[in-house]
Every structure is written in C-alpha cells, then in structure tokens.
Amino acid sequence: MLMTGAQYIESLRKMKTRVYMFGELVENWVDHPIIRPSIDCVAMTYDLAHDPEYADLMTATSNLTGETVNRFCHLHQSTDDLRKKVKMQRLLGQKTASCFQRCVGMDAFNAVFSTTYEIDQKYGTAYHENFKNFMIEVQNNDWIVDGAMTDPKGDRGLAPSAQRDPDLFMHIVERREDGIVVCGAKAHQTGTINSPWHIIMPTQAMREEDADYAVSFATPSDADGIYMIYGRQSCDTRKLEEGADLDLGNQKFGGQEALVVFDHVFIPNKYIFMAGEFDFAGMMVERFAGYHRQSYGGCKVGVGDVLIGAAALAAEYNGAQKASHIKDKLIEMIHLNETLYCCGIACSAEGYPTAAGNYQIDLLLANVCKQNVTRFPYDITRLAEDIAGGLMVTMPSQADFKSDVVCGKNGETVAEICDKFFSGSPACTTEERMRVLRLIENMCLGSAAVGYRTESLHGAGSPQAQRIMIQRQGNLAAKKELAKAICGITK
Ligand SMILES: Cc1cc2nc3c(=O)[nH]c(=O)nc-3n(C[C@H](O)[C@H](O)[C@H](O)COP(=O)(O)OP(=O)(O)OC[C@H]3O[C@@H](n4cnc5c(N)ncnc54)[C@H](O)[C@@H]3O)c2cc1C
Secondary structure, eight states, X not given: OOOOHHHHHXXXXXXXXXXEETTEEOSOOTXXXXXXXXXXXXXXXXXXXXXXXXXXXXXEEOTXXXXXXXXXXXXXXXXXHHHHHHHHHHHHHHHHSSOOSOHHHHHHHHHHHHHHHHHHHHHOOOHHHHHHHHHHHHHHHTOOEEEEOOOOOSSTTSOXXXXXXXXXXXXXXXXXXXXXXXXXXXXXXXXXXXXXXXXXXXXXXXXXXGGGGOEEEEEETTSTTEEEEEOOOTTGGGGGSTTOOGGGSSSSOOOOEEEEEEEEEEEEGGGEXXXXXXXXXXXXXXXXXXXXXXXXXXXXXXXXXXXXXXXXXXXXXXXXXXXXXXXXXXXXHHHHHHHHHHHHHHHHHTOEEOTTSSEEOOHHHHHHHHHHHTTHHHHHHHHHHHHHOTHHHHOOOHHHHHOOOBOSTTOOBHHHHHHHHTOOOTTSOHHHHHHHHHHHHHHHTSTHHIIIIIHHHHTTSOHHHHHHHHHHXXXXXXXXXXXXXHHTOOO
C-alpha cells in the first residue's frame, strides 16, 4: 500500500510515542508547532509517490512481494535503482529545502538485509528470514523507519564494555527464550519521533569483550521503555510565534533529531537481526555508512539547488545580478553542488550485487562523496551569505514589518520605515526581498542549517571516518606498482 501524506500524518496519531521537549512531556506532538514542519517534510516522501510525474523515481517493484512500493522502502536491485535513489533524494531536497528524514531507514534496510544473510551463512542463525519478514511488514505498511546507529559513546577513547556507564552504548542486558532485553540510547536520531518503527544497529566494529553490544533489531517506537528527548535547533522558537510567517524563512518544512532512550526494552526473537555476532558489527556499520554517504550526494544537492536559487534571487533583488563577480560566484556554487551529485551518481553506477542479492554502492566513491559533502556545503553557504549581504542577519522582525506604531515625525509607522529603508531593486517588493533573505538565513544559520551544514559534516560519520575508509579502499600498493612500471623499477 502506498500511503498519502495525509494518511501518514493520521497514522502517527495512533502512536503512543513518548516525547519530551523543554523539560516537559509533549501530549499532542503531531500538532506541536516546532515538530509539525518535520512531519510535513516526511509527508512529502509519501505525496510525491502519488504524483505520476515522479512515479519512476519515487516507487519501485518489491523483490519480496512483487508489489509497487515507495522507493524509501525498497531493497536496491540494480545500479539503476541506486541512481534513482540519489535522484529521488535530490528531488526531495529541492521540494523541502530540509532534511526529509526517511533516508536513514532506507539505508539501514539495505545494510541489514545483506549483513544478516552473511551472518546466517557463517553461524546458521535465522536473522535474514527475520529481516525479510520485517521488510514485508515495512513495505506493506509503507513505514518510515528510523535507522538508529549512533550511540552516545561516552569517553571516545574507551571500548563499549570499558565505559563507566554501560548504557553509553546499546547493549543486551538479558537473554530470554523468547527474545532479548536491551538498555542504552541512540543520539542525534533523525526523524525518530516521526517514525513508527526503529532499526537499531551497532555504532562501530566490536571485539569479543563487547559481544553484548553487537546488537541489531527492530522495534515499534512506542514500545514499553522507549522515550525521546527532542533536540532543539537554532531559531526553533520562532515557530511558536503568533502568525509565524516571514521570519521562518522556510514556510512549511523542517528537520528533526532527538535522543532515543531504551530503558529495559524487550525485543521478541522475530525482530532480532544480530545478538552477539561481534565479528559482523563492522560489516553492518560499513555498509550502512556507505549507503548513507551515497545519500548525501542526493539530498544535500537538492537543498543546495534551493540555496543557489535563493542567492540568485537575492542578487536580483539587490540589483547586483549583472556584476561579473556575482555571476562567477553563482557558477562556483553550481560547480560545487554538481560535483557532489557526480559523486552520488558515480558511486551508484559502480555498485555491485551483495551475496544476499541487493545492490551495494562503490565504497571508495561513496566515501569520497561524503568527504566532499563535509566541505562544499560550507563553501556554498559562504558564497550565499556573500551575495545576500548583511541584512540576512540584521533585519528587523516580521512584527516590525507589520507594526502600525508611529515612529516618524510625519506619522510614519515602524512598518512604513522598514519598507522604505529595506527596499531593493524595483524587481521586488521589500517583503519579497526580506522573504528570500530569511530563507538564506534559515539554510545557512537557522534550523535548516542543522541538515545542510552540521549534518553534512557529522551525519553518516565525521570526516575522519571517511578518510579511514579512503585509506583502506584507495589501494596504494597497486598505485605504487603503476609508478614502478612507468619509471622502470623492477623489484
Ligand atoms: C544533524 C545530524 C543528524 C544525524 N542523524 C543520525 C541518524 O539519523 N542516525 C544515526 O544513527 N546517527 C545520526 N547522526 C549521528 C552522526 O552519525 C554522528 O554525529 C557522527 O557519527 C559523529 O559522532 P558524534 O556526533 O558522537 O561525534 P564524535 O564521535 O564525538 O566526534 C567528534 C570529533 O571527535 C573525533 N573522534 C571521535 N572519536 C574518536 C576517537 N576514538 N579517536 C579519534 N578521534 C575521535 C571525530 O573524528 C570528530 O572529529 C546525526 C548527526 C547529525 C549532526
């Protein structure tokens, strides 16, 4: 079944998910003004799947059921599927200018599918069957699922079992006939409240002494013992203001991250995908991270498209669009953005089938993609801020632009004075100029900067994690042989 955005939002109302924000339990989180833009953003992943124009990108045929499914619930069957995934993510970035939150689950599906197959091959376990059955549920219900990898990690210099508090990494505290009981937390979870289910994966490769930390499973987000503490974003309380509009920058959409706590949560056997096979933790992490590093070659590019458009509009509204350095800066922004897209498409085109049959991206190219993503959006935002001018951070509030309080000697209101002094070229009204500057603020410094900047840096692993993979995958030995052959070294 393909849900619509409205059906998705209604389905959330049935959840008993426990959410805390500003120190209080949030009763109706679906309609909360800070949370709702992130829900509306996810809803776009549902609505676009019903648009005939995007059906080829947004839907796929399930290898498990033969049914049409939302591509966010799909196990990639070819390099064509991998490329379409990136194109779909670019499309969603363009339509929302935010993190639309559904990629982590899709990337988890594909990593857990192939890893469980290989665990079963070695240990004769039944994790792959468990996972396939779970995937059929996911596809039939069109669920968004949170891909939960990152543990709080405590002291980064210590292994999971050496931490002063064992809950700093997710771990098994009890093994029962019918399942396991887990404790711990997952930090920075994207779309966690908006996801009816979670897939938990280990956060790093594990050693034998950390076997209880090598755990992967699925759970409903409102299972007994699970609760979430909402992450705040820059400028988030603007969404609480009466009649919030101009100051939001992005009228409709936003992202979401939160801490998810697991306090003695029971996981039945049929939802367990790893429970102690520590030698496969690294494989699951590497595969998930590979897919997620590919993802950023799509979603961040789509958001970048909006920012480049906003910068071009700001130049026009400032009357500076004909200046050669402005034109050149816009060219540079496009060049950087398309370079990221090239990387996303390249690692997809060079994908290959796993032993389980789904397609994996080229790991080296996906890591190069993400390494570039840790840099280029920062250059793109710098150029956008340059073109926008200082007003994007110094302009008065929406309330001033609407104020009828008199401040001028001739009876001018605050609104009239703002309108007069912040006008730009005749191509736009003052309000239009303010709107585009607020959008740039939102994407460079406000709530969307969480997704466009810091998520570009740390999401899918901090830059050093990619450099380690580039070192491993870069095959220096073969490159040395090439050099020897060319210059005549024979030993
Ligand atoms: C907006 C956003 C959304 C996210 N969404 C998700 C999500 O949906 N699901 C999910 O699972 N995760 C998510 N993440 C988490 C993301 O994967 C982590 O932020 C990332 O892996 C880095 O971990 P950290 O934040 O704990 O930083 P740290 O691990 O504390 O890293 C900080 C710095 O310390 C360095 N460092 C850390 N440990 C060591 C060490 N042992 N030796 C040397 N250097 C070290 C790092 O390289 C980095 O430079 C998200 C993050 C962000 C910012």
